[in-house]
Amino acid sequence: MDRVKIGKLPAELTSFVGRRREVGDVKRLLTQGRLVTLTGVGGTGKTRLAQRVATELRRAFPHGVWFVDLPHRNGTDQPATEAHDPDVLACLVGAALGLPMQSALPPLRLLADQLAARHMLLVLDNCEQLIPACATLVDTLLRTCPEQRILATSRELLGIAGELTYAVPPLPTPESQTSPDLKELSRNESVALFVTRAEVAETGFQLTEQNRAAVADICRQLDGLPLAIELAAARIRVLTPLQIVDRLGDRFALLSSSERAAPHRQQTLRACVGWSFDLCSPSERSLWARLSVFDGGFQLAAVEGICADDTLPEAGILDLVTGLVHKSILTFDNRGAFARYRMLETIRQYGQEELGRRGEAASLRRRHADWYTSRADEAERDWFGPDQDRWCQWLWAEHGNLRVAFDFCLSVPDGRERALHLAGTLWFYWLVFGLVSEGRTWLRRALEANAERTRDRAVAQWIDGHLAFVQGDLDTADAQLEAARDLARELGDELTQARAVKRLGAVAMFRGDHELANALLTDALARFEALGEQGASVAHARIGLAMNSYLQGDFAAAVQQDQQVLAICRPRGDRYLLAHGLNNLARVEFALGKLESASAHAHEALKLGRSLPDAMTLMFSLDLLTEITAAAGDYERAATLIGAARNRWQVLSSVRHWTVLAEPHREWVDRTRQALGDAAFAAAVRRGSDFAIDDVISYALGEYVEPSPDPDTITPDVRLTRRESQIAELVAQGMSNRQIAAQLVISQRTAEGHIERIMQKLGCNSRTQIVRWFHDR
Incomplete structure (x- = not known):
């Protein structure tokens, strides 16, 4: 067995990049509790964070800061077998601390007695494969050593009383929607880490205008995982950043290291993730593999509906998900009404390989597609009503899974009609979220793969015509809507026929042919009413008739139609069509010179837009x-x-x-x-x-309240943007990053990035200093 790595603190052989917020958070936790466990999937940098925290706290502990890397067998990452015994582990820790352990007393009691009066910080690294022994040791020390603090790193909680946990997040990555300048990009922590390590690997490497997009893409694809970024940066010796991006599809083959001194699990990304996989129970491993079919996160109901079977009964799924959260395989997000779980892309790819080895990939993808198609049908049925906001949130959150389901259906011969059905089911999603181009792309692909003259084809043509109309492509809109109307008539599908006629009326109105528009829209309304339709279809038709009347100068008729739209939508709890009806009514009132009522109705429409995308x-x-x-x-x-x-x-x-x-x-x-x-x-x-x-x-x-004067009016050297000033105020109110993200409707990672930039600008290293700065203003 290797000798335990000892010493007050190991020397840092590479520079420590970023993590200012995390260091401050952990230091604060150590003032609130005596045991803090840093958790996180392998490669997030738990050990380096613990070392940096311990280094900064040296002066706070009169009897020192001690680092113990728990023992492994020679040449492996497996724990030494004897170290599973708490007494043996106590001997090893005592030896690491330089304590005499020759007494006849049980080693754990002896260690506790010798440390009882010491005011010290003990760092226990890599506890995950010795959880029972570590838990016993730590619990004993905390009960008998009142001045001792313990900082543990583990992929799984120790699970003892008084344990405070800190989930070490990946580094913030550049936002894909933005294109920051070179200076701002270089301040991003994941980019800074890549550049720092690449400079070591290849002297003269720099972040440039030419390579910045590729570097940012590397960091995003690797989810800000420090180990993966460091391994990718090492490839700069032989590959350009763009070539690295191209090879990340097989990241486990690409990302390895020649650092022989590093633990085996840190020499390759595969070994690092495999180490986490080995920590899981057989059932947890099976669920990990199955969860890899999801894209962009998932809810528990989806896991139960897709992944459960005779080998993984639905009744046990919650416990297995809990275990994977505790082992840092899944991250947990409870900001919405329903908790969501997410895998880092690296963890997901490992699971996909495992799913393939088990021969379950095809069946799980089919079950995934079936479940999401069924849910999309439910969303369409319930869309016009009080659950609109919930379905909006669900659809946006599940966009990645819906895309995966669509792609799978198109990839198998017996799934192509289902792909056409799914693309058509989401018509309101494409419209409400402004995803018109993407919706038309899905519809085009699905229509090209399905030549059969079916109801789903007629629906898809009607929706494609509707989206073409929204884009102003009126010729295509006419062609697709006429094709949908004719096919629906042929098939006896009265509802789709009425919808196509209604939208043809809207196209005629846009072309300025108001007489034809009125005829078509009136015909569509009559068709809907004959079918017994009472909701969205009728409201849509009346919105069109109201606008057509407005454009003809018949304001009385427009008001009458708009009032009926409001009467349909309000009792049903709809907001989307209600907002359109309110805008139309406000426009008529504005034309009549009724500024007060026009303003009131336009404001009401805008308020509805607050909860709609x-x-x-x-x-x-x-x-x-x-x-x-x-x-x-x-x-x-x-x-x-x-x-x-x-x-x-x-x-x-x-x-x-x-x-x-x-x-x-x-x-x-x-x-x-x-x-x-x-x-x-x-x-x-x-x-x-x-x-x-x-x-x-x-x-x-x-309702807008001007923010307090920007700090540059007080301190010329510091300038915060309006958003940064807003976030600083929320920090001063005591909000957590998660609460700030929910308040501002941004991602938690975006909020964290803003706070990091605020700290950099203010030259501080803790949230407490932000609070003090804000109140001192």
Whole structure:
């Protein structure tokens, strides 16, 4: 057996990068409790974090800070067999601390007696394969040594009274939606780690404009996992960053190290993950493999519905999921109404390989596709009603799983019709979330794979025509809607036929043929009512008739239709179509000079948009409020709203094709510019364009509170953005990162990145210092 690695603290052979927030968090926990266990999947940097915390706390412990790397057999990562005995483990720890252990007393009692009066910090590293012995040892020391603190690292909790746990997260990664400048990207912790290690591997390596996208992609694909990033950086000796990206599909073959002194489990990514796999029970390993069919996280109900069978009974799934969370294989997110679980992509790929070795991949993917298709059907049935918000959240969270289900269905001959069905079922999802292009891509692929003249094909053609209409592709819309109408008539599908007729009426209205539009929309409404439809279809048809009447100048008819839309939607708890009806009603009232009621209805529509991701409704509300505000003479506010809307319309540029509305809006923009003058107009527009989406809505509703003066008015050397100032205030209110993320509707990792940048700008290293700075302002 190797001699236990001893010494007060091992020397750091490589630089310590980032983790300022984590170091501060762990130090704070050690003031709150006497045992802190750092947990996390292999490769997250638990040992390095523990070493750095211990180094910074040296002066706080008169009797020293001691690091004990728990023993392994010669040349392996397996624990020494005898170390499973708490007394043997006590002997080894005593030897590491340089204590005489020759007494006739039991070793654990002897160790406790000798440490009883010592004020020290003991770091126990790699406890995961000695959990029972470590738990007994630690519990004994805590009960008999009142001045001792213990910092443990383990992939699994010790599970004893008084244990505080800290899940060591991966490093923050660059956001895929943003393209920060080189300086800002270099401050990202995962990028900084890659660059630092790459500089060691290849002298002269630098982050450049040419390689920054590839480096950011490496860090994102590796989920910010420090070990994986370090192993990837070592390949800079022979590969460019772009070549590394291309090879990450087989990351276990790519990511290995020639560092012979490193533990075996840290020399290759496969060995590191395999070490975690070996810690699991046979049932946990089986579930790990099956969970790899999910993409982007999952809920417990999905696990029970897809992964359970005779070998893994549904009644035991919750306990197995709990075990995988405790072993850091799964991360747990409880911010929503239902808990979600997620695997790092590296963990997932290992599970996929294992699933393939077990011969279960095809059957699990089919069960996954069946379950999500069934849930999508349920979402469509329940969409128009009080559960709208819940289904919005579910669909957005499960986007990755829906995509995986669709791809699988297309990949097998007997699944292609189901793929067509799934793409059509999600019609409201494509519209509400603004995913029009993606929806049309799914529909095109599915239609190309299904030439049979079926009801699902007619539905898909109707939806493709609807989405083409939203994009302003009116010729394609006409062709697809006419094909859907004809096929539905042939098949006797009255509902799809009525839907196609309704949307053909909308196309005619957009073309300016209001007489044809009225005929088609009236025909569609009659068809719906004949079928006994009472909900969304009827509301849709009346929204079209109301807008067509408005465009013809028949305001009384428009108001009558809009009022009926509201009467349909309000009792059912719908918000999506209600917001459209309110916007339409507000526009008619604005045309009639009823500014007060127009403003009230537009504000109500905007409030509904707060809980819906429907970007189009939001933008129409903002444009309408801009015009109402300008008409009321508040030109500076109108210009700010113009700026708030402008950037967001660019994302939806393909749908802003209705010149009948766009041209009057441009007139109000010109009138506002003339009233303010070019300089004041430009300044107000810039201010609005800087608003985050939640600020936009608050400002438009008159609820926006100007943030406290930026710190640069007090301390010229420090500048926080508006978002950073907002987050600093939430930190000062005592909110956790998770609470801040939920409050601002951003990811926890994004919140963490903002807090790290705040610390860097302020030159502090703890949340407490942020609080003090905020209150000192």
